[in-house]
Amino acid sequence: MEQLSFFDGGGQSPKLPTDLMDYRPSFFSREESAGYITAFHSNINWKQETIQMYGKLLNTPRLTAWYGDNNKTYAFSGKRFDPHPWTPELLLIKDRVDAACGITFNSVLLNLYRNGNDSVAWHADDEPELGINPVIASVSFGQIRRFEVRHKLNHKEKYSIDLENGSLLIMKGDLQHNWQHQVPKSTKALKERINLTFRVIG
């Protein structure tokens, strides 16, 4: 059973499939990252969402918040989300990410992973309003967390990458169509991580 990995004993391995993902560590400086974490504690409207699973109502294992242009509602897991208006910090980050991707993103989903018990399960961001083969820009602050990618039809075809503080991961190509991704739980005592996924909602 072959386990493909971006890693080569630290740093990024040359195996990174550049048609699917473009990883840029230190896209934001440590100082910028620390400042954004502080700001997001005080001025982001974090929410505990619930999901219906096997007839039970369960808490999503992380806090989330949805920001963006005010005309862009988003349907997700059978719910509709009206975005909060952009904050100054989110607009500063968006400007940098827009420039790096050559795209004007119109919304962002924020995830707050409080500790190693928080996670996001295998999924693809393939909602119709994102269009075919969307570019999604993922910014990470705080605790390093493992990000895993597997092929939908062959789960053994799998990659993983540790997303570092201040990093930008650009997801593109058919990643949301033919692949799934997750941030698994960890039994280690992990600190908090904030992730932002910038999207274009059609």
Ligand SMILES: O=C(O)CCC(=O)C(=O)O
């Ligand atoms: O936290 C991450 O790195 C990924 C988040 C994610 O996949 C999502 O919000 O759709």
Ligand SMILES: [Fe+2]
């Ligand atoms: Fe995702």
